[in-house]
Amino acid sequence: MKEYYRGIESLKEQLVFFKSSTIKPAFGERVFVKWKGKEVPGRVIEINEKLTLIEILGDSSGISRDALVRFTGQMFTVPVSEEMVGKSFNAYGEELKTGRKFIGREVEVYRKPINPFFREYPKEPIVTGFSAIDGLNVLVKGQKLPIFAVSGVETEDLVINLVNSIQTEKTLTVLGIIGLKNEIVDYLLKRISGNTIIFVAKASDPPAAQVLLPRTTLTVAEFFAFEKGVDVVVVLFDMTNYCDSLRQISSKREEIPGRKGYPAYMYSDLASIYERAGLIKGKKGSLTMIPVLTMPDDDITHPIPDLTGYITEGQLVLDRKLHKQNVKPPIDILLSLSRLMNDAVGPFHRRFASQLYSAYAKFKTVEKLASIIGECELGEVERKYLEFGRRFLREFINQKEGERRSLEKTFRIGLELLSLLPESELTQLKKEDLKRLKR
C-alpha cells in the first residue's frame, strides 16, 4: 500500500524540507513527491530530529507545500535487463521513446567500493583504430581514460567515432549523455546505433537528474560487465556538466564550498563514479570508462580536470590549435598519457611510443625556436625534426573520417616518420627496431 504524508515545511528549488515527526526516514532513502497528479522521485540527503531534507530528482515546477511525500524504505535503484541493448533511456531508466519505466531487475545505483583485492590488474589493450591512442596512449580493458576537451572543437564527432569504432560484436558501448544541448543530443542519437545503450539527461533536465545519470549508466554497464561477462566501454559525456550540477546542488544545500565553489567532497564524489571501472577477479567481463569533460577556459588546472586527472589512469587532451590546423582527432600527445599502457603492450611498442614522444617533444622545442630565430638559422638536425614533426601531425595523428587503423599500420607510419631523423637521434630504439625500420 502506498502511504503519502503531508508535512512540507519549506521549499527551495529542488530541495524539500520535510517535517519528520512520526516518520523516520533513512539517510540516502528514495522517496516520491506527488503534486498536481504527477509523481517525481527524490532522495533523502540529510536527516535530523525535526527535518528531513529531500532532493527532488525531477522537474519541481509547480510544487507547493501541499505536495505529498511517499517513503519507500529503499535506496535508489534502476532496472537492468539484457533487453536494453540498442535502446535509449533517461536517468531513471525510463525509455526515451515511450516514457515508460523499463521492466527489469531493480539494482541500487549507489554502489559500495570494489574491494581492491578482488580487482584484476588491467593488461589487455582495446583497439580503437586511432593511431594517437593505439600507438601512443593505449586504452586498456578496465581502465578509466578521460578525454579533456576544449570548447570550439567538435568533441561529439570524436565521441561518435570512438563509440562506433570500439563497439564490436563482443564489446558493448554504453553512452551516458550529461547536460548537453538538445541539438547535440539529437546529433548523437542519430549517429550512434547498434550495440550501444544510451542514457540521456539534457541541459534542460534538473541538476539532480544530471548527477544521477552517470550512476544509472554505470549500474547498467556493471550488469553487463560483471554479470553477463561482456567487455563494456562506458563513455560519459560531458562530466563538466555533471560537476556544475553538483556545485549547483551543493550551493543550494548551503554547504561550505571548496575550490572555485565546487563542493569540498568533489574528489570523493568523482572517485565514486570513476572507480567503478575495472576488472573483477573470476569474472569474464570488463568495465572500461572514457569520461569526456570540457576544460573550462581550456584550463587543465581547473578543479574538474585536475581532480579527474588524480583519479583516472591518464588522459587524452584535445587542442584547439591542432583542430584549426585540421588535425583530426586534435589530440595533443605531449599532454596525454595512458598510465596502464606499459604493462599492456610489448617491449617494442613501449620503445616505439617512447621514441615518438621524445622526437615530438624535441620538434616542439625546435618549432618554438624557429619562430624566434627563423628556420634558416636552424642546424641540419633541427631542420629534420621540423619536417618530422609536421609530417607526424599530418600523417600519424590525423586520420580520415571513419578511418580505422590497424596497429600494424600505426607502427608502419610511425617508423617511416622516425626514419626521417638521423639514426643517432633514435636513442630509445634498439638495434633490432632500426632493422625493422629498414625492412
Added chain:
Amino acid sequence: MGRIVKVSGPVVEVEIEKGEKPFLFKVARVGNLSLTGEVVSIAKGRATVQVYERTEGLKVGERVSFDGKMLSIILGPGILGKILDGLGRVLPFSGERIERGRGRRFFPEGEFEFKAKVNAGEWVKEGQILGFVELKGFNYKILSPVAAEVKEIKSGRVSPKEPVARVGNREVFVFEERAVRIPSSFKNRVEVKEPLLTGQRIIDFLFPIAKGGSASIPGGFGTGKTVLQQTLAKWCNADVIVYIGCGERGNEMTEILKEFPKLKDPYTGRSLMERTVLIANTSDMPVSARESSIYLGITVAEYFKDMGYSVAVMADSTSRWAEAMREISGRMGELPIEEGFPASLSSKIASIYERAGAFLRGSVTIIGAVSPPGGDFSEPVTRHTKRFTGAFWALDRELASSRFYPAVNPFNSYSRYAQFIKDWWNRLGDYESLRNWMVETLQEGERLEKLVKLLGRESLPEDQKLKYEEFNLIKEAFLRQNAFDPVDCYSSPKKQILMAEVLRKVSNWWHKVFKKRGIPVDKIVSQPVISKVLKMKMEVDEEHLEEFEELKREIAEVYEEFLR
C-alpha cells in the same frame, strides 16, 4: 550510549545519554549496522562523530555506543606482510565489494617461540628489550612498557593470549596496542648521518635522504609520483617498509597488491612483502578512513623503530589525506581558510612529518607524495609540506611529457641531508667533489638551456656549447634512469660513484682537447665512445663494475689521439 539526531554524509550528530562522558577521538559504534566512527567534537549533551564507513541507511534515533578507547591498532608478530585498511582491519575482506560494519582488526595468530633476554629479578628500563619472537626470518622484539623489576619471565612457546613476562605490576604480551594519533616518544633523538639508499641516482647522489629524515615528492598528475614511490619502496635499504596508499586509484592499489608479494628483497633475496606492511585505502573507500590511514601507517613504523629497526614510510598521497581533512571539516561547518582547508592544516602536516627521526635505536623516514592541484607548488599543502620536510624532489611536467624519468627537476629540488651524509659517501670515493662538480655543471646548464631555448644551440659560442653538451651528457647518462630496465632500475652507491667518475673524465678530456687543439665541439662530442658512455648505465651491471675502468681507458685512448 547516545542516539543519532542528525546525519549529513560521514558526519553524525549524537545526543549523549546522561552520565556518559565521551572524550575527543574516542571510538564510537554508530547505528544498527555498528559503523565505526570517532568523536571529533563535543558540546553540552551533544557529540559529533565522524563515521569511517558510508552512512546510507542510518536513521534518527538509532543507538550510538562509545567503546572507551581511542582509534588504536594491535601490533605484534605477523603484522609484517599484512595489508590493512585505514582503520587497521586486515584485508582481504571477503567479497568483491567492501561491506560495512565488517572486518576484523589485526591480532597475532598461532603460537610463538619466545626467547627471553633478561632474567627475573632484573631491573629494566622502559622500552628495553625483554626478549624475541622470531617469525619468517624476522625478529620481533618484545619491549618493556615500564621501568620496573622483572617479576616473571621465561622462554618457551606461548599463545598471544598469555603473558610472556610480568614487569612491575604489568603483564607483557607478544603484542601491544597503540593509539594511532599519539606519537611514540621523541626521547633519544640523534643526528641523522646514514643515507637511506634508494638506488635512484638523482636521489642518492644529488638530493639524498637520510635515515630518519623526511622528504616530499610534489608533482601534478602524470609526472610519475606513484611510480617513483613504488620504486623507492622496492629498492630502499630500510629494514621495514610501510606503504600507505591513501585515496589512490583502485587499479594502482591492485598493482601494488599484485606486485609486492612477487618482488624479491634485493638485500635478503626473500619476498619483499615479508618486511612490508601495506595500508590500502582507495579513493572510493570512505573518506574518514583515508584521513586516519596516515596516522595508522606511522604508528606501525614507530612500533618497529622502537625495536631498533630502520623504517621507511611511503605515503601516496598526502594531498588526498589533506583533502579528506578539508572534506570533513567542511561537513562540520568549520570556517575554512585558504582554498577551503581548515586552519589546522599546517600543524597537522607538521605533526605527521615531525614523527620522522633517527633515534639511538631505530629510525623512521617519511617520504610523502604531494599532488598539488594544477601542478601549482605554491598551493597550501605543498607549501606547508616544504616547511616540514628536509628533502624536496620536485617532479616536472615538461620532463615527464618528454618521457624523461624520474622526472625530478634538478633545479627546483634540494636536500638538506647532503651535508650530513657526505662522510658516509666519502668512504666509497671522491663523493663530495664529484657531487659539487655535477651540481655546478647542472646549474650552468640551466642558464645555457634558457639561452638555447631562445636563440638556438648554434648561437652559443664554442666554449659555452661544450658546457651545454656536458650538461646534456649528465642528464642523459646519469639523471635519466629507466625503472623498467633490469640493470638500470637500481644503481649501488659504488656504481653511482664510478659513473660520475667516468662522466667527469669525459668532461676533463673534452675541455683539454678543446683548449689545446681548438677542434669543433660537435666533433669532440660525437665520438662513438660517447654513445658507450650514454649506455653504460644499462650495459654495466653490478657484477661487472670493473668495466668502468675499461671504459675510462677507452675514453683516454680516443681523446689522446686528438692531442697527438
